[in-house]
């Protein structure tokens with residue numbers, strides 16, 4: 001059972017680097033490197049890890065090896081760890097069950113245009129499609145999250161009405177979704193708007209089941225997390241080293257870096273269970289040794305430099 005109702009001074013982090021962080025990488029990343037990334041994140045104290053996506057390999061080729069990535073983590077599973085994967089339909093759900101995940105993420109959006117580009121159907125059709133997925137999840141005791149993309153703005157439709165994400169959350173709750181990932185896919189949101197959107201979502205579904213998923217395209221992600229924290233949200237998604245981008249949202253940069261989020265939260269007295277120094281080692285290693293690019297977390301770079309000069 002996934003604990004979504006954490007204490008007032010604890011924040012639950014869902015590390016999405018191995019999935020959201022890597023799905024948009026153009027050069028293939030080896031399965032061995034993906035597995036090693038996941039293992040190191042788990043060793044750094046990550047307990048909720050989005051490790052794969054069981055989507056069409058024609059749509060997102062980088063995620064085609066999800067079953068192998070999850071198989072590679074078999075020795076690293078224990079009762080504290082919850083591995084998750086994105087599933088758009090029954091085919092993906094069957095693969096996720098076979099791979100032994102504890103959580104799945106069905107995904108739609110607060111924007112019709114984005115839903116069409118991302119999963120080739122309307123919002124209403126996507127929710128219909130989720131019904132048999134959720135039934136399978138129930139039979140296999142798999143926790144179901146529902147991701148709502150473009151809650152704060154859409155690359156195709158522009159501004160999104162404040163109440164839209166709450167409406168979609170309510171419709172997802174009606175079909176059995178248990179946790180609601182409210183996503184700023186293109187990182188355009190600002191704190192006042194974030195507050196309004198999360199307050200609206202909290203009127204539609206229980207606040208303890210709401211998570212914030214912020215991309216940092218406009219440098220607003222930490223401020224938006226703070227605004228959502230203030231509303232009472234206690235679950236956030238982030239990506240080690242700020243990896244990522246969405247294949248169906250051109251120009252969107254990565255998720256907020258986990259290191260930056262942990263640095264802020266620990267500084268505010270929140271407990272995340274993550275060892276920040278160990279996480280910095282993971283971010284530095286993956287950025288430079290695997291992707292051969294500068295390390296993208298600001299807090300991570302500062303801490304690394306302080307330790308290593």
Ligand SMILES: CC(C)(COP(=O)([O-])OP(=O)([O-])OC[C@H]1O[C@@H](n2cnc3c(N)ncnc32)[C@H](O)[C@@H]1OP(=O)([O-])[O-])[C@@H](O)C(=O)NCCC(=O)NCCSC(=O)C[C@@](C)(O)CC(=O)[O-]
Nearest residue numbers: 054055056059060088091092118119120147149183185246
């Ligand atoms: C939903 C579909 C499949 C519809 O795609 P479609 O083309 O409409 O569906 P289809 O049922 O006609 O299937 C087309 C082909 O895909 C295969 N297929 C069908 N389903 C699967 C599956 N599960 N696993 C593997 N293969 C699958 C199916 O078998 C068929 O193969 P063919 O007969 O042509 O050889 C497609 O649009 C898709 O896979 N989309 C995924 C797009 C995606 O992964 N986007 C990124 C993730 S969302 C995101 O990043 C946002 C998020 C969550 O992070 C939050 C945020 O920041 O906003």
